[in-house]
Amino acid sequence: MQKQTMTVGLAGNPNCGKTTLFNSLTGSHQHVGNWPGVTVEKKMGHARVGEVEVDVVDLPGTYSLTAYSEEEKAARNFLIEDRPAAVISVLNADALERNLYLAVQIMELGVPLVLALNMMDEVRKAGKDIDTALLTKLTGCPAVETVARQGKGKREILQAAFDLAQERDGTWIPLRITYGPDLDPVLDEMEFIVQAAGIMAGKVPARWVGIKYLENDSSVIRRGREASPEAADKLEALTAKVAAHLRKTLNTSPDAIIADYRYGYIAGITRQVVRYPAIDHERIRLSDRMDQVLTHQFAGPIVMGLVIYLLYTLTFAVGEVPMTWVQDAFAWLGETVKDAMGDGLLRSLIVDGAIAGVGGVMGFVPLIMIMFFLLSALEDTGYVARMAYMLDRVFRIFGLHGTSVLPFIVSGGIAGGCAVPGVMATRALRSPKEKLATLLTAPFMTCGAKVPVFLMLAAAFFPGHEAVVMSAVTLSAWVAALLVAKLLRSTVVRGESTPFVMELPPYRMPTLRGLCIHTWERSWEYMRKAGTIILAISILIWAAMTFPALPEDAAKTFTDRADAVTVQIDDLKAKGQEVPAELDNALATAEAEQSEAALRNSFAGRAGVAMESITSPAGFNWRVNIALLGGFAAKEVIVSTLGTAYSLGEIDAEDAAPLSEMLSKDESFSKAAALALIAFVILYAPCSVTIVAMAKEAGWKWALFSMTFNTGLAYVVAVIIFQASRLLA
Amino acid sequence: MDSCITLRQAQVNQKLRICSIGAEGELGRRIRDMGLIPGAEVTVVGKAPLKDPVALRLRDFTLTLRNSEADHIVVETAE
Structure with missing residues (x-):
């Protein structure tokens, strides 16, 4: 038998337990990507129903299906463009009315929908009662009670989604809600125009397009215009006319009326389905009591x-x-x-x-x-x-x-x-x-x-x-x-x-x-970066500080010096005599001076020297410049590079006393320069790892912006501080 | 409807009913998405330490709003 697959979406409000249900359905078989065109995370995973592999897609948590936020756009585009076989609407059953608001909008699209009445444990604790069978009957969507955090009902809800997908086999049956005497005639007319013009035909119901026009939904209006300018003119004119009428007679707008009627429709259902406890109604919930302390004024x-x-x-x-x-x-x-x-x-x-x-x-x-x-x-x-x-x-x-x-x-x-x-x-x-x-x-x-x-x-x-x-x-x-x-x-x-x-x-x-899944996701994301981009940057920085190597004759003077000292030391050792400390020091000095010369001669060093003319108004010498250049890769590098540049050999960042001493004695490095350097280090470009993380969250444009803008700002502030404190001193 | 006030002026723990929502565009949409529509019953259950934002209790859940957003919501006492 051929392997079958099917896609099921998980939709729901933020905080409804959607991700918990997703984790419990898919276990560790999940991966994270990005929704096309937006920086919203897309999580996918796999589950099985019998022989069929079910791809479960976790939609971003939203309260509505407008096109205002990136999350809503991503969720809506998935439903319309990917046409999942079925959608599980995860509802926080404890706030059923508000949670159904999103579900009803999905029903208006017509996607095969099953309702997961999640957090039923909290509902029962609050003394409420929900008639699940009646909810199924009234909405026409199979409803299943779940407690996602305990994994209760997960198999049943997936099975329900699977069965509904099989039964509908790709047909969408949109829900039609009445929007009252003002909007219904307009919607009928719009439906006709949309159908005739074929706006988003085959993707969404024609009436839905009309509703989005009345809601002033910019992305649908744009698509209408692309499909047929004449039809778009008519639809926009109808919208404008009814909007003006509503403003005059009721001082309201079409989208407000639509929300009222949608909530009215939902209230009609919840009134019959949800039973509130008679006495317990005034009881202050534990959570509210906690808030009296935790958000108290003092x-x-x-x-x-x-x-x-x-x-x-x-x-x-x-x-x-x-x-x-x-x-x-x-x-x-x-x-x-x-x-x-x-x-x-x-x-x-x-x-x-x-x-x-x-x-x-x-x-x-x-x-x-x-x-x-x-x-x-x-x-x-x-x-x-x-x-x-x-x-x-x-x-x-x-x-x-x-x-x-x-x-x-x-x-x-x-x-x-x-x-x-x-x-x-x-x-x-x-x-x-x-x-x-x-x-x-x-x-x-x-x-x-x-x-x-x-x-x-x-x-x-x-x-x-x-x-x-x-x-x-x-x-x-x-x-x-x-x-x-x-x-x-x-x-x-x-x-x-x-x-x-x-x-x-x-x-x-x-x-x-x-918690573990979330932690692992983030850490893995970070480690992957370390293995790729960061590795490349490290090698680049290493090359900049290594090449070109010291010319042989220059290197030779240092090695000759070191060799001469080594010969002396070996000589003394051979004679069984104590090696005086001066000789050891002389050897270390020779090696450290060679490192300094090599660093100065490298690309980074040459850049540092070349930049002295720009950085001298801020009080930075070439040694500081190289260290700051290294800081673009990682801020840990600053102290150690400064150590090498000051011929101190390897410097431990945790114990930089020799470097402090050296700096305080350096004629070319004043207190004013120290203040300017502190300001510069606070402000200038984030380290490379941060830059990569920023690019991931907001795109490379902003990551590069931060690199240049911060460095520019840091420079200006450092110059001001250096010049001002010199004047004052 | 002479008893109508904006939500900003409401006292803590006063039971209120929403008369109208004056907000348009994205703000209006977000307010309505949360179920704040004319006729809904709400109670201000708390204010942040700096008196802004405020916490609103609806029948089934709690949400927060800035004072500048509460200005668009007209309420009456619901006793």
């Missing part, structure tokens, strides 16, 4: 501060341990390869380029796993919605959204975070403009890799005041992020703020399975 912010602090300390305290393991493992790998291979370019490429580069990125994987585990837990409990609710007033001033707080904190709002999970966390923002502004400014925060730079400079120029410097840096980063967000929101990301209208879902216990 207690709320205090608890929120604690939650953020805990999230943060837990991630970095727990994450540090496996992070060291991974780093040690890569260090070991590097050493092993180094010992196994002969000295040469290939060894340097593999050890210093590939292993060190990818190792640096992989070191963050444990951190990202823990971070996302905790973040999704916080999100699934419903607390993130409360944070957004409490903080929205503050963030709105800067054109952001209450939910922006999480990406900021994760990126290093409390010094020591990481912008990569921060940027990835912006996915929780459902408002596109606010998301973009958050994503572009979150990398200003003091991430863990920038901290050593600030500490080293503080130790060199503000000894004894390291804590003050760090606090000032963290605070400046927040100020910079918020002000730049405001600037962006009034220029390149201009526009009305997205409506805040947002559900506060009841507090729920997250499921371990859901």
Whole structure:
């Protein structure tokens, strides 16, 4: 027998348990992609019914099927263009009326639909009762009770979808709702025109096109115009006429009437299907009682501060341990390869380029796993919605959204975070403009890799005041992020703020399975990047710092010097005498000076020297320039490159005291330059890993924008600071 | 309908019924999508620490709105 497949979509509101049902239906057989044309995640998975392979597609969570948001567009296009064999409408049965609003819109399209009455456990707990058989009868859609988090009813709902798909065999039977005496005659007329002109023919019912015209749906109106300009003229004229009439007589609009009648239709069903408890109605729910404390005027912010602090300390305290393991493992790998291979370019490429580069990125994987585990837990409990609710007033001033707080904190709002999970966390923002502004400014925060730079400079120029410097840096980063967000929101990301209208879902216990799947998805996404783009960037940076090699005669003077010292040392050793410390030092100095000369001679070094004329107004010498160039790849590189450039050999980022000493003695590097450098490092281009993460979330255009804009801004600010503090000094 | 006020002016824990929604376009759509339509019964159950946004309880669920959005919603007391 030939292998059969069929596609089934999962549609539903946000917070209705759709993803939980998806996970429980498909288990680990799922993969994540992107919907065509939008940056919304598309999740697909497989399930089986008998011999048939069922492709399950998780549609984005939406409340409606208009074309306002990317999620709605993606969901609608899937239904219309991919024509799934059946759709499972996942309903939070505890808020059946509102959840049916989306289901009814899918019924109006005519897609074979089954209803999953999810969260039936909560319905029963609330003392409510739902007559499932009656719901099936009234809607004409098979309804099945489910509790997705326990996997209850999953087989039944899939079977129901399968049976309905077989029975309908691709035919769509659209639901016709009456829209009242004003709109029904217009819709009849429109249906006729649409049919005659063949607008979206064979894809959607003609009446549906009419409804979308009345709802002023820009994408359907555009398609109407493409199909037949004359018909489009007629349809638009009809819409305008009835809109004017409604404005005059009832002071309302067609889309408001449509919503009223749709809800009226739904209320007609739920009145018969849902029975509310008689006495229990006034009982304050547990969730509302929790909110009285958790969103209380004074207690709320205090608890929120604690939650953020805990999230943060837990991630970095727990994450540090496996992070060291991974780093040690890569260090070991590097050493092993180094010992196994002969000295040469290939060894340097593999050890210093590939292993060190990818190792640096992989070191963050444990951190990202823990971070996302905790973040999704916080999100699934419903607390993130409360944070957004409490903080929205503050963030709105800067054109952001209450939910922006999480990406900021994760990126290093409390010094020591990481912008990569921060940027990835912006996915929780459902408002596109606010998301973009958050994503572009979150990398200003003091991430863990920038901290050593600030500490080293503080130790060199503000000894004894390291804590003050760090606090000032963290605070400046927040100020910079918020002000730049405001600037962006009034220029390149201009526009009305997205409506805040947002559900506060009841507090729920997250499921371990859901958390693990989510965590794994994000971490895998990150690791894949490390293996591809990051590897390429690491090799590129390595090449820039290695080539061209020192000319032989120049290298020879250093090796001769080193050889001479080595001969002396060997000589002394052979005689069984103590080797004086000066000789050891002389050897190390010779090697370090060779590294410095090699670095200066490389492409990166030459660029650094060439850029001195541009960077001298900010007080940066060529050594600082190279270090900053390295920082484009990863901020961890700044301190170690600066060490090499100052002939200190290998510098440990955690213990940069020799470098601090060196800098404070350097005549060409002043306190003013240190201040300017601090500002520059706060502001300039995010590291390459962050850039890649940004491109994934918002496209390469914005990732490159952030690279150039941030660096430009950093330069201007650094010059101002350097010049101003020199004048004041 | 002399008792009509905008939702911003409503007291916490007052039972209200929606008279009309003045919002158009995307905001109007989003408000209606959530079931805020004339005749719906709502209660303001809380305000954020800075008095904005507000939390609204409908019969089956809770949602939040900014004050500037609540301005478009006209309500009357439903006792």
